[in-house]
Amino acid sequence: MDPVMLVEVLDVHGHVQIRQRVTGVGGQCRIGRSLRCDVTIDDPYLAAEHARLTLQQDGRVLVQDLGTRNGTRVDGHLVDAENGQLLSHGELQIGRTHVRLRTEEGQVPAERAFRRDVLRRHRTLLALAGLTLCFSFAAFLQWMQAPGRLAQRILIAELVVIAGLALWVAAWCLVSRLTAGAWQVRIHLAIAAVCVGLWMWGHWLYTLAAFALQWSWIGPFAVLLAALVALAAAYLHLRHATHLWPMVSLLLALIVPPVLGGVWWLVDQQIDPRTVNRVDPGPRIYPPTLRLAPSMDVNDYLTDVAPLKREANRNRQQSLLETPILDTNE
Amino acid sequence: MRRFLPGLLFDLCCLAIVGVAVHAAEEQPAKPEPAAAGTAAVSPAASPTVPPGTPGTPDASTATDTVEEPDLAELPLSNAARVRLDRARDSIVQIRGFVGKAPSSAFHGSGFAVGPDGFIITNYHVVADAVLHPQRYRLEYVTADDRTGRLRVYAVDVHNDLAVVKAEELRLPPLRLRTDIPRQGARAYSIGFPLNLGLTITEGVANGLVASGFDQRIHYTGAINSGMSGGPALDAGGSAYGVNVSVNAARQLVGFVVPARHIEPLLKRASKPLDETLSAQQARDLMAQQALTYESVIFEPLQSATSTQTLNGYTLPARMGPAFDCYTTGGSEAERQLQIETISCATPPGVLLQFDLPVGQIQFEHRLIRGQDLHPLQFSQRVNSVARNFMRAGSERHVAPFACRDALVSLDGFDARISTCARQYRLFAGLYDIAVTVTSINSTQRAVVSQLDLRGVGFEPGMQFVRRYLGAMRWIP
Numbered sequence: 126m127d128p129v130m131l132v133e134v135l136d137v138h139g140h141v142q143i144r145q146r147v148t149g150v151g152g153q154c155r156i157g158r159s160l161r162c163d164v165t166i167d168d169p170y171l172a173a174e175h176a177r178l179t180l181q182q183d184g185r186v187l188v189q190d191l192g193t194r195n196g197t198r199v200d201g202h203l204v205d206a207e208n209g210q211l212l213s214h215g216e217l218q219i220g221r222t223h224v225r226l227r228t229e230e231g232q233v234p235a236e237r238a239f240r241r242d243v244l245r246r247h248r249t250l251l252a253l254a255g256l257t258l259c260f261s262f263a264a265f266l267q268w269m270q271a272p273g274r275l276a277q278r279i280l281i282a283e284l285v286v287i288a289g290l291a292l293w294v295a296a297w298c299l300v301s302r303l304t305a306g307a308w309q310v311r312i313h314l315a316i317a318a319v320c321v322g323l324w325m326w327g328h329w330l331y332t333l334a335a336f337a338l339q340w341s342w343i344g345p346f347a348v349l350l351a352a353l354v355a356l357a358a359a360y361l362h363l364r365h366a367t368h369l370w371p372m373v374s375l376l377l378a379l380i381v382p383p384v385l386g387g388v389w390w391l392v393d394q395q396i397d398p399r400t401v402n403r404v405d406p407g408p409r410i411y412p413p414t415l416r417l418a419p420s421m422d423v424n425d426y427l428t429d430v431a432p433l434k435r436e437a438n439r440n441r442q443q444s445l446l447e448t449p450i451l452d453t454n455e
Numbered sequence: 456m457r458r459f460l461p462g463l464l465f466d467l468c469c470l471a472i473v474g475v476a477v478h479a480a481e482e483q484p485a486k487p488e489p490a491a492a493g494t495a496a497v498s499p500a501a502s503p504t505v506p507p508g509t510p511g512t513p514d515a516s517t518a519t520d521t522v523e524e525p526d527l528a529e530l531p532l533s534n535a536a537r538v539r540l541d542r543a544r545d546s547i548v549q550i551r552g553f554v555g556k557a558p559s560s561a562f563h564g565s566g567f568a569v570g571p572d573g574f575i576i577t578n579y580h581v582v583a584d585a586v587l588h589p590q591r592y593r594l595e596y597v598t599a600d601d602r603t604g605r606l607r608v609y610a611v612d613v614h615n616d617l618a619v620v621k622a623e624e625l626r627l628p629p630l631r632l633r634t635d636i637p638r639q640g641a642r643a644y645s646i647g648f649p650l651n652l653g654l655t656i657t658e659g660v661a662n663g664l665v666a667s668g669f670d671q672r673i674h675y676t677g678a679i680n681s682g683m684s685g686g687p688a689l690d691a692g693g694s695a696y697g698v699n700v701s702v703n704a705a706r707q708l709v710g711f712v713v714p715a716r717h718i719e720p721l722l723k724r725a726s727k728p729l730d731e732t733l734s735a736q737q738a739r740d741l742m743a744q745q746a747l748t749y750e751s752v753i754f755e756p757l758q759s760a761t762s763t764q765t766l767n768g769y770t771l772p773a774r775m776g777p778a779f780d781c782y783t784t785g786g787s788e789a790e791r792q793l794q795i796e797t798i799s800c801a802t803p804p805g806v807l808l809q810f811d812l813p814v815g816q817i818q819f820e821h822r823l824i825r826g827q828d829l830h831p832l833q834f835s836q837r838v839n840s841v842a843r844n845f846m847r848a849g850s851e852r853h854v855a856p857f858a859c860r861d862a863l864v865s866l867d868g869f870d871a872r873i874s875t876c877a878r879q880y881r882l883f884a885g886l887y888d889i890a891v892t893v894t895s896i897n898s899t900q901r902a903v904v905s906q907l908d909l910r911g912v913g914f915e916p917g918m919q920f921v922r923r924y925l926g927a928m929r930w931i932p
Contacts, residue, residue: 402847407861412831420865436858441879444855
């Protein structure tokens with residue numbers, strides 16, 4: 126059987142731009158800027174006739190540089206100008222262009238199973254659903270808070286949501302365009318809108334559940350859920366915007382929840398400064414019909430409150446450690 | 456809307472009248488002083504108006520309002536004041552406090568000599584910093600003829616805001632003390648060093664004992680200004696019937712004087728300088744202990760049946776004792792479709808542990824909320840915003856952060872979310888602020904948000920008061 130080689134010219138994103146097939150022993154493929162070459166590349170760092178690839182008896186390919194100023198590199202190493210270099214497969218750097226060389230010696234992996242990429246398949250639907258979640262929550266919040274001039278306040282709230290989402294999505298689309306070569310607007314919009322919508326409604330439902338059930342562990346659980354949503358959003362954005370391996374994407378995404386948590390903490394500090402005069406009024410209240418947990422007896426509550434003395438003492442000790450009392454002028 | 460600030464609540468802030476040299480006088484912090492002072496009402500139970508001619512204690516002057524130096528009463532006012540000032544001048548000193556070796560003073564007040572042992576009486580709040588931080592502050596006196604020297608604190612009475620100081624080398628002619636209370640309307644004088652302007656006398660009228668919060672003070676209608684703290688309050692005969700202590704900053708010429716009868720017991724305790732016998736921490740513990748003994752004054756009168764007030768079906772604690780002043784205000788918030796009526800009650804601060812640290816005070820406020828055509832979710836949202844709209848006073852210098860516990864609790868006839876918080880004073884172990892917020896959850900159109908603040912109390916007595924406070928709440932649909 127005649128040996129075969131495949132010469133593929135790649136773009137900056139690694140996509141194949143030109144593919145040239147050569148068969149038979151002694152079959153050649155010349156690469157350069159000249160129109161006489163088998164593969165013509167408009168790269169100013171290439172010579173008119175830059176390199177020659179010759180198919181050998183054993184199926185390998187002899188790569189020869191044709192005496193150019195910039196030379197030809199295989200996997201980063203310059204090809205010997207006189208003898209050339211034999212290889213079965215690899216990536217050539219010719220000028221600033223990457224050329225992938227394949228022969229039959231290279232292993233062809235088993236076919237990849239179809240990925241059930243729900244996000245890619247239903248990106249439009251998901252984006253619309255996410256936007257609905259965000260817009261409906263903004264309107265709901267205004268309805269709860271502002272009986273007067275409701276339409277105007279809802280409009281402002283929606284504009285704020287649009288602006289926030291647009292900034293976030295635009296940033297990821299840009300990353301996507303630069304690294305993967307496509308904007309993928311609907312995918313990033315779907316990821317952002319669904320996650321933000323889930324987060325907003327989730328937070329409201331958390332306050333409702335905290336009131337209705339009075340479970341003390343629900344607070345940390347809600348924080349964990351919020352962190353997972355942030356992690357999922359970051360991971361999906363990275364997977365669709367870059368060519369990073371899944372594990373690398375996951376590791377990078379793990380940075381996002383603490384960063385977002387830190388931003389949230391800073392904003393919360395500004396809204397509700399943790400001064401010595403701050404008291405925690407407890408979970409929000411809701412209409413009595415939404416309550417499921419029973420009330421405590423007042424005597425039991427006052428018994429429960431007794432350990433506050435110890436906690437206040439601990440806070441005092443902590444405060445004295447952080448800011449000692451100055452008893453001298455030194 | 457942050458209405459729980461004591462100063463705004465009653466608009467009755469009194470100014471502790473120690474001068475602070477590092478600040479301009481007009482920048483001195485207002486003090487939450489006795490609310491009862493603003494009303495200037497003489498409590499029937501606490502107004503032992505002394506009949507004319509009532510003799511004082513054996514060591515007191517025999518001076519009375521009418522018999523002494525009648526010729527002075529005939530003089531024009533300015534001459535009488537001049538004579539009083541000239542005769543008292545040598546007995547009065549300015550007391551200055553300095554940080555370390557700094558040449559300029561950090562604060563100043565006044566004092567006057569009493570008794571044969573060279574003791575000088577002033578206010579505790581004038582010398583508080585030097586008592587609490589003896590290594591940081593030093594005290595000096597300046598006499599009328601510009602002699603200066605080092606002062607040391609010998610005894611303090613936090614409750615009555617009095618202190619005894621002494622300089623070993625200084626012997627001033629003592630002022631006579633008068634331990635009975637001048638008759639209402641009697642001519643009176645206050646002397647001191649206001650705003651560092653030199654020795655000054657003001658003329659006014661003594662208006663008898665008033666229940667200034669939990670304490671009794673003599674109401675002096677005349678000018679008392681910053682820096683006159685600790686100066687003598689003289690009657691027409693030149694006897695000191697009290698010590699200048701505070702002034703109502705929001706009103707004109709409403710001053711308060713500590714009765715001189717509290718001086719003698721304090722002098723008996725003055726044997727050695729405090730900084731010789733106590734470390735700084737021991738001095739603080741002693742001050743805290745004195746402040747805690749004040750609790751018997753605060754809480755014991757409240758043991759009887761709790762006075763309540765009923766609005767919108769809610770029965771709530773109201774004027775729980777004679778020292779409380781209560782106000783009820785109400786209004787409609789059309790923007791939020793709410794009607795809010797507010798019942799505010801407070802006692803004045805009990806004692807000044809430092810110049811800017813009043814403790815021993817009870818304040819509470821009930822906000823009764825009624826919704827107007829609101830969805831239950833909208834109504835509960837507004838109740839939440841009202842419940843979060845309380846602000847407390849306190850400086851990071853004085854107090855540690857709060858620790859809080861909250862739960863849904865069943866009260867008499869209704870359920871409520873109750874959040875209880877406590878914090879301790881940094882300098883004074885054993886003194887706590889306790890804050891309780893009660894938010895009812897029994898109705899979709901009516902609610903009460905009640906806020907109780909106890910400042911500078913012991914934890915257990917404070918919690919007993921909280922129990923009574925919660926026990927007095929009731930709802931009848």
